[in-house]
Amino acid sequence: MKPSNEGGLWTITLFAANEIPSVVVTFVALIIFLQRGEGVAMSTLFASLLLLPWVGQPLMRKWLPGIAGGRGWLHVVEIVLCVILATFALTMTRGRWWTIGMLMSISVLSAWHDLLANRYYMRRTQMAQERYHSILRTLASQASTVFTYGLMIMAVGALQIYFRQRSTTYSWSLGVYVLSGAYLLLTLLNMLLLRTPQNERTHLPHQWPWQQTSWKRDTLVLMLMLLPQGLMFFSRTIFLLDRPQYGGLGCTLQYVGFAQGTIGVIAFLFGVTIGRFMQNQWGEERLNWPLKIALGLSPTVYLLMTWHRPENLFMLSTYTFLAQSLFGLGLNSCRQYIERISGVRYQNAVNPLYIPIISMCIMIPMVASGFLLQALTYEQFFCLDALCAPITWILIWIITKNR
Numbered sequence: 001m002k003p004s005n006e007g008g009l010w011t012i013t014l015f016a017a018n019e020i021p022s023v024v025v026t027f028v029a030l031i032i033f034l035q036r037g038e039g040v041a042m043s044t045l046f047a048s049l050l051l052l053p054w055v056g057q058p059l060m061r062k063w064l065p066g067i068a069g070g071r072g073w074l075h076v077v078e079i080v081l082c083v084i085l086a087t088f089a090l091t092m093t094r095g096r097w098w099t100i101g102m103l104m105s106i107s108v109l110s111a112w113h114d115l116l117a118n119r120y121y122m123r124r125t126q127m128a129q130e131r132y133h134s135i136l137r138t139l140a141s142q143a144s145t146v147f148t149y150g151l152m153i154m155a156v157g158a159l160q161i162y163f164r165q166r167s168t169t170y171s172w173s174l175g176v177y178v179l180s181g182a183y184l185l186l187t188l189l190n191m192l193l194l195r196t197p198q199n200e201r202t203h204l205p206h207q208w209p210w211q212q213t214s215w216k217r218d219t220l221v222l223m224l225m226l227l228p229q230g231l232m233f234f235s236r237t238i239f240l241l242d243r244p245q246y247g248g249l250g251c252t253l254q255y256v257g258f259a260q261g262t263i264g265v266i267a268f269l270f271g272v273t274i275g276r277f278m279q280n281q282w283g284e285e286r287l288n289w290p291l292k293i294a295l296g297l298s299p300t301v302y303l304l305m306t307w308h309r310p311e312n313l314f315m316l317s318t319y320t321f322l323a324q325s326l327f328g329l330g331l332n333s334c335r336q337y338i339e340r341i342s343g344v345r346y347q348n349a350v351n352p353l354y355i356p357i358i359s360m361c362i363m364i365p366m367v368a369s370g371f372l373l374q375a376l377t378y379e380q381f382f383c384l385d386a387l388c389a390p391i392t393w394i395l396i397w398i399i400t401k402n403r
Contacts, residue, residue, distance in 0.1 A: 008136040010193040011121070014074075015137040017186040018117045019144035020179065021081055021110035025050040027149045027261070029103050030234050031253070034241060035168045038096065044234045044370025046100055051366075053104075053111040054359040060115055061352065070116045070123075071194050077113045078187040081106065085180035092173040118352055123197035142269050150261030152179055157253025218337040221399060223361045224392040225295060225334060229327060230365025231372070231385045232299045236260070236323075238370075239302065239378050240316075247378040249305070255313055259320045267321040271328025284336050292396070295330025296389030298323050303382035334358065 029050055033043035053060075088102040125133045152175050159171035240256050242248025251259075275294075279287055301323035310316040342353040373381055 153257030230362035275332035
């Protein structure tokens with residue numbers, strides 16, 4: 001039920017602003033590198049390195065205890081992000097290292113903003129309000145993802161057709177200008193809506209993951225579970241964009257933005273929601289292996305796409321919905337391992353180790369996927385990716401059978 005003493009508009013604006021820069025470095029950056037002619041291997045390498053600030057989030061947390069509330073720092077970080085986004089749009093035509101530097105700056109600031117936003121969220125919300133605000137933050141984050149990875153990508157694709165006499169970077173520059181304007185609007189709204197937290201929920205002390213006795217085994221299990229997804233994370237977009245003579249589908253940015261940035265995001269949220277509902281109904285242990293299998297089956301959908309190529313946007317969206325639903329559904333199986341690594345202190349709070357651990361587990365497969373794509377055909381690559389799943393299931397069973 002909605003709390004009577006305050007609304008949730010601040011949650012929407014805060015986490016909408018929190019998600020936009022992270023989507024830029026997680027999804028959009030790869031397409032920018034590809035369209036700048038960096039090649040598949042180098043594009044995946046550069047885009048994967050942008051996850052390093054997120055892997056290093058636990059190291060950033062040591063500065064948080066000295067920041068009371070965090071509202072002022074949130075405003076500072078958001079203003080700097082606005083400036084960097086606008087500067088990136090203005091200087092889009094510069095060379096490779098300038099682009100990498102700008103995107104890395106956005107990644108560092110977005111990782112820092114995520115820590116500050118979660119800290120502020122914990123201090124402003126009461127335990128009784130947790131469910132209400134949790135729904136709002138999830139919807140706001142997914143809506144920002146659709147806006148950035150869906151609508152903006154489609155708009156850039158339309159601009160590239162309209163300005164076909166100009167370079168592709170001109171259209172990207174216009175798209176990032178619009179994105180920086182939208183982010184500036186959210187920044188101004190946050191300045192109006194965020195107030196000093198009155199809630200003094202106990203601050204959870206920092207603790208390193210390796211202080212848990214089983215962290216090595218649980219981390220290894222997570223890396224095996226996420227291996228097929230890490231290989232698929234960037235390769236699915238490359239497969240859609242690559243030209244048919246090279247084995248790709250030859251999709252336009254509009255198709256990619258709609259299928260993956262819109263339908264895919266909705267499907268992922270649908271899968272996560274269904275998975276959590278099932279876990280609450282029947283328990284995590286009972287659904288442990290079914291969810292692991294669902295997570296591993298997601299790459300098989302892209303293998304099917306190499307055999308039965310989608311002939312229209314509806315078929316492409318259907319394939320994407322199935323793949324991303326399985327991904328979201330299966331990702332719930334990671335939660336119990338991350339909770340064991342992080343300990344009991346985050347059972348009733350936002351777990352700040354979730355994203356760093358997931359990012360660490362998928363980084364190496366993400367880097368490897370680009371080099372494998374250069375050596376294999378798409379059919380061979382997705383066949384290898386799909387075959388990784390049963391191999392990892394066997395290895396996980398061997399590792400966990402005596403637990």
